[in-house]
Amino acid sequence: MFEKLKNMIKGHEDTARSGVEKAGDMVDEKTGGKYASQVDTAQQRINEQLGTHQEPPAPQ
Known part of the structure; x- marks a missing residue:
């Protein structure tokens, strides 16, 4: 199921x-x-699992 979700997100990493x-x-x-x-x-x-890892924004 997770693989199916990853395939759906492919190309839409920023949105995810x-x-x-x-x-x-x-x-x-x-x-x-x-x-x-x-x-x-x-x-x-x-984010790591989705391959969309990005450093989180600094706390405000």
Whole structure:
């Protein structure tokens, strides 16, 4: 199933990366940042698995 998803994303890496970031931001917002460290780790691992690894933006 994951391979099928990877094939669907191929060529749309920027869109996938953006979606992962937005989802993480939403979780952080809903939890008040309580799980920010875990969310950041999950975002990084997802991007690595998708082959779209990019350094996360610096916290503001």
